[in-house]
Amino acid sequence: MSMSPPPGWYTDPSAPPAQHVERWWDGSAWTEHRRAPEAPQMGRAQPGFGPPQPVRPAGSGGGGRAKVVALATAGVVLVASIVTGVVLLGEDDGEPQVEGPVPGTSEPVDPPSPTSPTPTTSAPDPDPSTLVDQLNGITLPVPDGWEKADSTVGGDPTVRTPDTYDCPGEGSLCRHGTVYSRTSTATDERSPKALALKDIKDAADRAYDEDKVGMRPFGGIASHEKVKEGIVAVAGRSGYLVRWRVRTEKGPGGYVQSLAFPSSVGSEAMVIVRFAIDARTDEGAPPLSDMDEITKGIRPVGGGETSGGVGNSVGATPP
Structure with missing residues (x-):
């Protein structure tokens, strides 16, 4: 059947x-x-099944x-090829798989190493003997044995002695001399004399009582006395200075000075230059005469070698 x-x-x-x-x-x-x-x-x-095949003439059935x-x-x-392709695609995780060396090389390529920072060198200081305070429009001389500070607390342009020593009181290191300039912003006072007389105490406290970071490097101020005061020509302007001799609880103490004068640029804001020099020159402090040298050497930016202008003939009054 x-x-x-x-x-x-x-x-x-x-x-x-x-x-x-x-x-x-x-x-x-x-x-x-x-x-x-x-x-x-x-x-x-x-095989062996199928609809009944009609009888074909000789030579016609075999070919069909x-x-x-x-x-x-x-x-x-075709079906086998499709099935094989589907299986292979199903096993692919979506990432190209590369085994062995990269074509064209004899070894696998390693990831690039991080680029080392290129050493940089700062340009030499074109004038190491002068500190420029562009904001206040002045330059300060840098006497022999002093240097320009690269950075300071508060960011004030600063000239200082390069060597440090252990503070006799709180803090880690002290310097024998520091001079810095700033714009007077705490008051609308326009009188150089009134401004210098008001600022001298703050200048002394900053240098020998409590510094800006809250330390007392000399144990505080024991006493002070005025040693100089008067009108002085500064950068072509009439200014005023006040100088104290400060004695401290620890250490030799020193001298502080506040110098006030109007700027020669912009709105002519009042400028204050503060000085501090230790009293013991035998321990490495600079001579007190450096205060006078820096004061006389202050110039307006681009003012050349002479201070000139208003107040040029005005000298400091005796103490």
């Missing part, structure tokens, strides 16, 4: 081989329903059956 194939679309055995027409098999006979194949129909025909077998074999190969 033979088994009949199930109903479905099969290659029409009566169509010429080149037409590739499908015909409906109803399970027992061919119907008149035909169609162009949408895709290769795999798995429908099994051979083409059907060829198409079926090509379809199997």
Whole structure:
């Protein structure tokens, strides 16, 4: 007993081989329903099964059956290729996988090492003997044995002695001499005399009582006395100075000075220059005469070697 194939679309055995027409098999006979194949129909025909084949003339049947077998074999190969590709894609994690040396090299390429910072050198100071306070429009001379500070607490332009020593009181290190300039902003006072007289105490406290970071490097001020006061020509302007001799609880104490004068630039704001020099020159402090040298050497920016202008002929009054 033979088994009949199930109903479905099969290659029409009566169509010429080149037409590739499908015909409906109803399970027992061919119907008149035909169609162009949408895709290769795999798995429908099994060896030894299929619709009854009409008797073809000699030389016509073998070629059509051979083409059907060829198409079926090509379809199997195509499906196998697709399945293999899907499996390989499914295993891919989305990142390109490179094994072994990079093409064109004999060893794997190492990641680049971080670039070392290029050493930089600062330009030499064009004039180490002069400190420029651009904000206040003045320059201060740097006497022999002094230096310009690269950075300071508060950012005030500063000239100072280069060597440090252990503070006799609180704090770690002290210097024998410091001079710095600043714009007067705490008051609207326009009188150089009134401003200098008011500022001298703050200048003394900053240098020998409690510094800006809250330390007492000399244990505080024990006493003071005025040693100099008067009008002085500064940077072409009439200024005023006050100088104290300060004695401290620890250490030799020193001299402080407040110098006030109007700036020659902009709105002519009041400028204050504060001085502090230790009293013991035998321990490395600079001579007190450096205060006078710096005072006389203050110039307006671009003012050359002479102070000139208003107040040029005005000298300091005796103490």
